[in-house]
Amino acid sequence: MIGELNIDDSYTSSLADTLNNFFNDLEEEIPTTAILNDDDIIKLIQEEIYEDEKINNDNNDSEEPALVFLDSAMKSLQNWMSFFEQQQISEFRVEDMEIFKRYLNLVKQFERKSQKQVSITNFF
Known part of the structure; x- marks a missing residue:
């Protein structure tokens, strides 16, 4: 499909180069550190939840305290x-x-x- 583009046109040539770079990047292998088991996945999710709660609590600390009736x-x-x-x-x-x-x-x-x-x- 990219080969069918008119490369004489500067805009089309730029588009063809961008598409080629994009597809070449997809072919690269993404390095990983290890294969995760169920316990590792659960631990990662718990850490993410803990960080989210910590951020939310930090944001709530800066707000005014709730009105007590x-x-x-x-x-x-x-x-x-x-x-x-x-x-x-x-x-x-x-x-x-x-x-x-x-x-x-x-x-x-x-x-x-x-x-x-x-x-x-x-x-x-």
Whole structure:
């Protein structure tokens, strides 16, 4: 097919050279390091997934933190307090529970304030 092109034309000659170079490159053997077994393939895929996740995590670190809503904060704090109360080791001191209770009360106050109905006259 390349031989049928008119090589006297400069554009056709350039196209023929480019096509010849392309097909010659396809005939070259591509060197490989070794034949991979199933375990090697799985390891390569896991490494690629790990690198992708690492890149995504690095990108997420530069973003602003997600907004935490009051109800979510309150539920999390209540869960933490329940966990804290269930611990039997000395590092979890009962006195520290008072701090968590104060923060829970503070979050509850914020929630009550956010649920107050605003008078319609405040908008005009």
